[in-house]
Amino acid sequence: MSHYDLIVVGAGIVGASCADEATAAGLRVAIVEPGPIGGGATACGMGHLVAMDDDPAELALARYSLRRWEDHADLAEAEFSRCGTLWVARNETEAAGIAQRVARLEASGGEAEAVDAQALYRLEPALAPGLCGGMLAPREAVVYPPRVALHLVRRARQRGASLYAGRAVRRLGRATVTLDDGTVLAGPTLVATGCALPELLPQLPLRPRKGHLLITDRYPGLLHHQVLELGYASSAHGTAGSSVAFNVQPRPTGQILIGSSREFDVTDPAVSGPMLQRMLQRAFDFMPALRGLQAIRAWTGFRPTTPDGRPYLGAVPDSTDLWVAAGHEGLGVTTALGSARLMLDLLQGRPPAIDPAPYAPARALA
Amino acid sequence: MTERYDVLVVGAGPARVAAARAAASHGARVGLLDAQARHGGQVWRHDVLHGTPRPARIAFDLLARTRGHVEWLPQHQVISADHRTLLVETPRAAVRLSCGSMVLATGARELLLPFPGWTLPGVTGAGGIQALAKQGWPVRGKRVVVAGSGPLLLAAAATLRRHGARVLGICEQAPAAAVAAFAMQLWRWPARAVQAAVLRTRLAGIPYRCGSFVRMAHGRDALCGVDVDDPHGPLHIPCDLLAVGYGLVPNVELASMLGCALDHTRIHPCVRVDTLLRTSTANVYAAGESCGIAGLAAARIEGSMAGHAAAGFPAAATALLPSRQRARRFADLLAQHFALDARTRTLAGADTIICRCEDVTLAALDGFTDARAARLATRCGMGACQGRICGTTLAELDRFPHGGTRPPLFPARLATLATGDPSTP
Numbered sequence: 001m002s003h004y005d006l007i008v009v010g011a012g013i014v015g016a017s018c019a020d021e022a023t024a025a026g027l028r029v030a031i032v033e034p035g036p037i038g039g040g041a042t043a044c045g046m047g048h049l050v051a052m053d054d055d056p057a058e059l060a061l062a063r064y065s066l067r068r069w070e071d072h073a074d075l076a077e078a079e080f081s082r083c084g085t086l087w088v089a090r091n092e093t094e095a096a097g098i099a100q101r102v103a104r105l106e107a108s109g110g111e112a113e114a115v116d117a118q119a120l121y122r123l124e125p126a127l128a129p130g131l132c133g134g135m136l137a138p139r140e141a142v143v144y145p146p147r148v149a150l151h152l153v154r155r156a157r158q159r160g161a162s163l164y165a166g167r168a169v170r171r172l173g174r175a176t177v178t179l180d181d182g183t184v185l186a187g188p189t190l191v192a193t194g195c196a197l198p199e200l201l202p203q204l205p206l207r208p209r210k211g212h213l214l215i216t217d218r219y220p221g222l223l224h225h226q227v228l229e230l231g232y233a234s235s236a237h238g239t240a241g242s243s244v245a246f247n248v249q250p251r252p253t254g255q256i257l258i259g260s261s262r263e264f265d266v267t268d269p270a271v272s273g274p275m276l277q278r279m280l281q282r283a284f285d286f287m288p289a290l291r292g293l294q295a296i297r298a299w300t301g302f303r304p305t306t307p308d309g310r311p312y313l314g315a316v317p318d319s320t321d322l323w324v325a326a327g328h329e330g331l332g333v334t335t336a337l338g339s340a341r342l343m344l345d346l347l348q349g350r351p352p353a354i355d356p357a358p359y360a361p362a363r364a365l366a
Numbered sequence: 367m368t369e370r371y372d373v374l375v376v377g378a379g380p381a382r383v384a385a386a387r388a389a390a391s392h393g394a395r396v397g398l399l400d401a402q403a404r405h406g407g408q409v410w411r412h413d414v415l416h417g418t419p420r421p422a423r424i425a426f427d428l429l430a431r432t433r434g435h436v437e438w439l440p441q442h443q444v445i446s447a448d449h450r451t452l453l454v455e456t457p458r459a460a461v462r463l464s465c466g467s468m469v470l471a472t473g474a475r476e477l478l479l480p481f482p483g484w485t486l487p488g489v490t491g492a493g494g495i496q497a498l499a500k501q502g503w504p505v506r507g508k509r510v511v512v513a514g515s516g517p518l519l520l521a522a523a524a525t526l527r528r529h530g531a532r533v534l535g536i537c538e539q540a541p542a543a544a545v546a547a548f549a550m551q552l553w554r555w556p557a558r559a560v561q562a563a564v565l566r567t568r569l570a571g572i573p574y575r576c577g578s579f580v581r582m583a584h585g586r587d588a589l590c591g592v593d594v595d596d597p598h599g600p601l602h603i604p605c606d607l608l609a610v611g612y613g614l615v616p617n618v619e620l621a622s623m624l625g626c627a628l629d630h631t632r633i634h635p636c637v638r639v640d641t642l643l644r645t646s647t648a649n650v651y652a653a654g655e656s657c658g659i660a661g662l663a664a665a666r667i668e669g670s671m672a673g674h675a676a677a678g679f680p681a682a683a684t685a686l687l688p689s690r691q692r693a694r695r696f697a698d699l700l701a702q703h704f705a706l707d708a709r710t711r712t713l714a715g716a717d718t719i720i721c722r723c724e725d726v727t728l729a730a731l732d733g734f735t736d737a738r739a740a741r742l743a744t745r746c747g748m749g750a751c752q753g754r755i756c757g758t759t760l761a762e763l764d765r766f767p768h769g770g771t772r773p774p775l776f777p778a779r780l781a782t783l784a785t786g787d788p789s790t791p
């Protein structure tokens with residue numbers, strides 16, 4: 001039986017970040033991943049690094065994490081592109097909320113500014129007429145998450161981590177795990193299996209939340225910022241069975257990545273025609289020029305969603321040496337690096353830089 | 367709005383014309399979808415100088431007489447499919463078509479194998495340039511080398527010559543003995559033997575080199591010559607165009623999107639069908655090259671069979687079974703005698719581009735054993751062709767085949783994908 005200081009189960013962006021942090025701290029690490037590195041939700045998302053201000057705990061984790069992302073700004077694999085985030089207001093009610101949002105983002109240490117309608121169209125001339133201004137977060141960026149995960153795992157391996165590739169964890173024991181080929185590994189275990197969390201830790205409620213995305217051919221210069229409707233937060237954080245929101249991103253390739261939809265209670269990964277239609281119609285409402293662009297591929301992904309929308313970060317209650325980092329919903333790329341730092345602090349008994357209480361897994365059992 | 371048909375025939379080849387006719391002969395309302403502006407598909411493509419081939423004209427005339435039931439829908443590109451509803455793009459609009467049953471006759475595409483220089487302007491597919499020439503693309507006076515494998519090279523060379531190209535030679539990778547053995551068997555298919563004789567006279571004077579293949583194409587901004595490996599020693603042939611095709615690969619993407627099981631016994635999957643040409647998806651039939659490369663004769667017979675069966679007349683389909691088997695045997699003969707020489711799969715160098723959409727080299731793909739991991743890490747297969755070309759190539763190179771299909775089947779306007787059926791929420 002091989003012994004490790006930490007066994008990381010799952011190599012999505014979250015597991016990869018944890019393995020990277022742990023090896024940087026000098027731990028002997030094993031990584032177990034059945035599929036391609038970063039091939040789960042991490043391969044399906046938009047890779048937008050964004051701070052959302054509606055939940056103070058999530059904002060704190062995002063801000064903490066966004067600072068860590070700056071370390072990767074020059075990493076070729078990250079395809080880091082500082083396009084900024086432009087939130088658009090459809091009406092005066094949405095516009096009226098902007099001042100407060102700017103204040104909250106700035107209070108958290110970020111940069112944000114209100115833009116009037118005129119400035120909005122200067123920033124993004126292709127937006128539909130009649131919008132009421134918006135808010136710009138100029139330092140936010142987009143990355144390409146699967147290659148970042150691959151980079152982090154490679155770096156961890158260079159520091160001595162063992163990768164059990166093509167292997168899944170079947171069973172958790174007392175500070176041991178059993179793999180699907182019967183191999184047993186011993187050591188403190190960190191479960192970062194995203195949507196598959198209930199298979200190993202059924203006591204922690206988590207639901208997959210399906211999303212659709214679509215990418216176009218190359219149209220450099222048409223779109224400059226990641227542009228979202230201010231109503232996005234109510235789609236993301238609402239509990240509606242299904243919702244869509246306008247969310248478009250300029251890829252460094254000149255392609256445009258279009259989102260986004262949210263659906264509970266669907267497990268089929270097929271692209272749904274009606275959902276795609278709804279999502280695209282929403283996008284056309286805000287940016288009619290999209291109608292004529294050529295689509296290359298549409299796909300779906302599943303966001304690991306906890307009942308309160310916050311990830312589980314910390315010790316699994318009533319167990320020894322068992323830890324969890326999963327349930328990041330639609331923000332797990334943004335918050336992965338901060339989550340990993342927080343986990344290492346907890347694992348090594350240091351007080352974390354941000355309050356860990358809002359993410360404690362015990363809250364789910366209370 | 368969704369337009370409804372009894373039978374929808376989706377296709378690119380002669381199989382679909384036969385299918386439409388057979389289905390219509392039973393009184394079914396048939397929709398015949400074609401991505402092209404004209405009938406004919408690859409083999410029967412209309413020629414700007416020489417018109418439509420005679421057998422094709424006859425088939426279309428017969429089809430015209432059943433017009434009452436067959437609605438021809440040109441320039442209709444299938445973008446996605448769900449149950450028995452197709453989302454279709456035309457040059458100006460998007461439509462949804464639904465049906466009681468469907469015949470897939472999606473044909474085949476050319477197999478291209480990478481070699482240094484294969485991405486130079488001037489290097490084209492053999493079938494590809496044949497089609498271009500028929501559409502009026504100028505080849506007059508151009509020096510052309512035709513290379514690859516199979517009888518289609520002869521057809522390509524003949525078309526190019528008819529359009530005024532100077533065909534400098536045909537490089538057939540199969541060894542002379544295999545080609546001779548194939549020719550010896552042709553008497554069993556008299557129509558094929560006649561075809562071959564006609565081609566031979568049309569190609570008189572053009573060297574036909576067996577056991578030879580293009581190893582490298584030269585040129586800075588465009589092709590200026592090729593290096594050929596020939597049993598009699600290496601050759602350098604200066605030329606303006608290289609038309610190269612190593613055979614055909616079934617188009618299975620639409621079938622796959624409809625949930626039809628694929629047959630993976632060969633390198634490239636084909637649609638799995640039973641003796642009545644039923645796929646594993648209820649009321650979806652497949653005919654012609656998409657269920658295994660078999661050529662024109664088999665495609666026409668299978669088209670008829672599928673058409674009859676799709677219209678609800680399986681007995682009429684069963685009656686054609688013996689001729690189908692005979693035609694399929696011809697395909698086996700082809701596959702056997704024109705099997706690819708292992709050397710043709712080892713020509714690409716480390717810096718040869720494999721994914722032409724995203725400029726991914728062979729070396730960049732080293733170490734990957736899975737198409738998805740390779741795609742995520744290198745962008746291989748992420749471009750406009752969605753892995754149709756590089757996936758086929760990589761399967762042939764014994765790396766990894768490309769995965770499933772996501773919509774759209776072909777690049778399509780966003781407005782098309784947003785076209786809904788008001789009756790579904």
Ligand SMILES: Cc1cc2nc3c(=O)[nH]c(=O)nc-3n(C[C@H](O)[C@H](O)[C@H](O)COP(=O)(O)OP(=O)(O)OC[C@H]3O[C@@H](n4cnc5c(N)ncnc54)[C@H](O)[C@@H]3O)c2cc1C
Binds near residue numbers: 044143269271769
């Ligand atoms: C930032 C970013 C940029 C991207 N840019 C591009 C791009 O430019 N071009 C591009 O092509 N892709 C792009 N992708 C998407 C990528 O290629 C994959 O589509 C994505 O990782 C999701 O994987 P998938 O579900 O399509 O699975 P795949 O990797 O495709 O593997 C699963 C396969 O199974 C099939 N499948 C699974 N479930 C079903 C089902 N229920 N019905 C039918 N088929 C099914 C799919 O067809 C799929 O092919 C990008 C991804 C990201 C994160």
Ligand SMILES: Cc1cc2nc3c(=O)[nH]c(=O)nc-3n(C[C@H](O)[C@H](O)[C@H](O)COP(=O)(O)OP(=O)(O)OC[C@H]3O[C@@H](n4cnc5c(N)ncnc54)[C@H](O)[C@@H]3O)c2cc1C
Binds near residue numbers: 038043048196325333
């Ligand atoms: C459509 C969509 C858009 C998104 N957009 C964004 C965005 O713009 N910005 C952002 O920050 N976030 C975004 N997200 C969210 C983000 O992608 C996820 O929160 C994040 O990728 C979750 O990472 P993960 O490592 O927890 O999960 P995953 O990436 O799913 O990784 C889990 C890994 O665990 C492995 N695993 C499963 N079971 C086992 C087992 N038994 N043993 C070993 N390994 C196992 C899996 O194979 C997988 O690789 C989006 C998500 C979706 C679906």
